[in-house]
Amino acid sequence: MQWLSRVGFPDIFGWIEIACLAVVFYYLLYFFRGTRATPVLTGFLFVFVILIVATRLFHLDALNWIVGRFSVYLAVAFLVIFQPEIRWALGELGKQHLFGTSVTNRALVDNLVQAVNLLMKRRIGALIAIERDIGTRPIQETGIMIDSAVSPELLASIFYPYTPLHDGGVIISGNRIVAARCMFPLSQSNAFGKAIGTRHRAAVGLTDETDAVVVVVSEETGMISVSHEGRLVQDLELDELKRFLSDILLKSQDTGNRWRWMKKSLNIFSTGPRSA
Numbered sequence: 001m002q003w004l005s006r007v008g009f010p011d012i013f014g015w016i017e018i019a020c021l022a023v024v025f026y027y028l029l030y031f032f033r034g035t036r037a038t039p040v041l042t043g044f045l046f047v048f049v050i051l052i053v054a055t056r057l058f059h060l061d062a063l064n065w066i067v068g069r070f071s072v073y074l075a076v077a078f079l080v081i082f083q084p085e086i087r088w089a090l091g092e093l094g095k096q097h098l099f100g101t102s103v104t105n106r107a108l109v110d111n112l113v114q115a116v117n118l119l120m121k122r123r124i125g126a127l128i129a130i131e132r133d134i135g136t137r138p139i140q141e142t143g144i145m146i147d148s149a150v151s152p153e154l155l156a157s158i159f160y161p162y163t164p165l166h167d168g169g170v171i172i173s174g175n176r177i178v179a180a181r182c183m184f185p186l187s188q189s190n191a192f193g194k195a196i197g198t199r200h201r202a203a204v205g206l207t208d209e210t211d212a213v214v215v216v217v218s219e220e221t222g223m224i225s226v227s228h229e230g231r232l233v234q235d236l237e238l239d240e241l242k243r244f245l246s247d248i249l250l251k252s253q254d255t256g257n258r259w260r261w262m263k264k265s266l267n268i269f270s271t272g273p274r275s276a
């Protein structure tokens with residue numbers, strides 16, 4: 001191993017350090033991928049790398065001194081700019097499913113699928129969010145608190161047109177309907193353009209800020225969509241919806257199917273404008 005060090009190769013501790021840095025950068029990109037911070041982060045890293053390379057390569061001592069003095073302020077700016085994404089990333093690291101078992105039983109998935117079936121057959125628009133590890137209390141307070149057991153009939157009746165609670169979204173937490181007529185934050189992403197309506201944009205907006213899963217039923221077409229981690233999967237069949245929810249909410253070990261359904265999100269770019 002000593003001859004490797006003599007020719008410029010790092011020793012075993014150097015390789016461990018490189019591996020640790022690679023893991024850190026991988027998870028940094030993993031957490032930020034697909035979010036509104038991605039272009040900003042890319043530009044931030046690009047400028048920083050260019051400055052470091054330029055100062056070292058061309059021996060720009062004055063610029064190197066400035067970069068070194070402002071490194072603390074750059075760290076503070078990073079925390080301020082990416083505060084929502086950092087909060088979300090820390091929430092991801094502390095999720096219970098990394099250390100424990102599922103807290104959502106299969107009955108909830110079955111009730112959701114039955115409710116969606118009733119809604120899609122009658123072309124009734126719906127917006128249903130299932131809270132996971134990141135709380136949605138501020139969103140709940142925008143609506144009407146309910147605290148009721150989840151049942152397909154109750155969910156369908158909430159969204160029935162002209163009822164007092166049909167506007168807005170429903171939030172399910174701990175296998176109970178905790179609030180209805182909630183106002184979800186709208187996604188500010190330009191990736192969707194005019195291809196989705198307000199209801200779908202609200203679903204994506206909530207999953208941008210939390211780890212909730214949001215089920216959407218289109219009022220115009222009866223189409224089923226699911227939003228998770230800022231992505232939107234459209235045009236699902238009932239069996240696909242059940243499999244998707246089971247993979248996420250029941251925290252199955254086989255998560256490959258979940259990402260297979262994610263590829264359907266490309267449908268939003270190949271279709272015309274849709275109504276919520």
